[in-house]
Amino acid sequence: MFYAPDPGSKPLSGIGGNVATNAGGMSTVKYGATKDNVLGLKVVLADGREIKVGGRTLKQAFGYNLTQLFVGSEGTLGIVTEITVKLLPIPLGTPIMGVAFFDDMTKLAKAVTAIRISGVYPTMLEALDGNTMVALDHYEHTTYSDNSGAMLIFKIESSTDESMAVLKELLQKYEAQNVELTTDAPRQAALEQLRRDMLPAVFAGQNHIMEDMAMPLSKLAPMMDYIHDVGEQLGLKIYVAGHAGDGNVHPTIVWPKDEAMPEAVNQALRLMFEKTLAWEGTISGEHAVGMLKNQWNNAELGPDVDQLQHQIKALLDPMGILNPKRKIN
């Protein structure tokens, strides 16, 4: 049995933080985020009482779902002291990982959308754009970016002849190049590490801000175009990578180490956020809200839901002592 969520920040992140933020990750495309894998919690309330919500069963229809109220609440409603997670059986079959290259992120996004709605059920569908590939090549001493503009790293845990045939057909249809498929465990680990090295490669020696939008899958390809246009218009280099299979990408804007953040960065963020919301996406797919994004609550949730969130916060933390100024304030 195994615990399915696999956050990109695995080396740094613990289960408590995963629950606080409702962390996503590499395998969310098949197994869901933290919220989909937590069954029960013990929580110390602001008044010191410890309560138990949810439980150990897969089904439960008693009471209101307070477990999911606490998952992702960023420590603002109570302090989680015990977590009961769902464990899944290790899938049968041979895991296959692969890498494929595309002319650009728009073409990649179309391929990802097609794979995602096919019966292939990949566990991982991770995308890296041209800028990210250049950074990665520099960091890893590889040459992936020489001939292509976007890279897809994918995994299918229980591959069959049929699922591989469908996958290959879709990759061909959407003009993937230099497709590599491997069942070799060390090579699979190397491909995963390549994805994990993406962040240090991009961040190396630069200031950065990394975003976290998720949109309906039908808007993934248009969003790739839009982000590209925003970068061009504002003269910014935007790196785009992330969990393409979830419609969840992390545009990252960098600027020189010793300089203040250019005003154009704020403009770019605002444009990307507004477009995401206009397309019925979210501006926090898996990184939660914290202190940086809580001024966007109203734009994302609307004033009535924002008010209701404050009422729930006031009910559970009337003195405002739990992780103040985060999440909704």
Add this chain to the structure above:
Amino acid sequence: MFYAPDPGSKPLSGIGGNVATNAGGMSTVKYGATKDNVLGLKVVLADGREIKVGGRTLKQAFGYNLTQLFVGSEGTLGIVTEITVKLLPIPLGTPIMGVAFFDDMTKLAKAVTAIRISGVYPTMLEALDGNTMVALDHYEHTTYSDNSGAMLIFKIESSTDESMAVLKELLQKYEAQNVELTTDAPRQAALEQLRRDMLPAVFAGQNHIMEDMAMPLSKLAPMMDYIHDVGEQLGLKIYVAGHAGDGNVHPTIVWPKDEAMPEAVNQALRLMFEKTLAWEGTISGEHAVGMLKNQWNNAELGPDVDQLQHQIKALLDPMGILNPKRKIN
């Protein structure tokens, strides 16, 4: 693409009721209950405002999870007017259904537990005990109950040679008899119908009360023994059937059409409920609380959580106008 949940009451139940109760069903063992398949809701609050919670994306880490607060709230926190559900790709491969027989429900439960934690990932694992089989034989003019005491109906949507080998090995290990496996669509439909006919077969011409416990899978086999003992002790005929793969069973107690409910029925329910809670199960796996079970809130949830539920109810429905006397009151 398809909407995965498949409630046993499909011919009667609509999506609104499914969301209100967080309905489970036949395919929950693989795909989860309603809550796992709802992404967003529009809800009219008690004061007339319409709010939108959740959204269209698979990942979302903004705000508190109010979507899951409304799913399963039985109309007591707001009136759901629009539902956005997750659709899944239709799995590749050949669906295989099957039926297997066991000496008794305890042996069946052990086999189910082993299959459930293997890598086979069945979509359906439904159990019927000896009493239910007798009723079904009477209703269907079949003879399933002649030589066995428990019946398992199962489905694997994307079978492979490996998953079939594992399944057969486990069925053999746990002494399944007369195993039938079929890829024939009409026969598969007949097996599903057999499961669906279970309720009219048991209810036919009798008064009945059907329960809905779910326990951790490790307690499924002991629970089968316990329910059998309760029936013996109190001189009651208890029919046990349900979603064994979820640890969710529906013990049904019957008494003659024109008679009042014997006091022993209440005793049996109380004993079964108390044992379920002692074993960290829930006394409502998928049928929700309604008016009959709300006096058990305190026993299942504990006084602190019960109080918190009332506070949330009071916050969202201060005048108590939404579906009064259900769920928590």
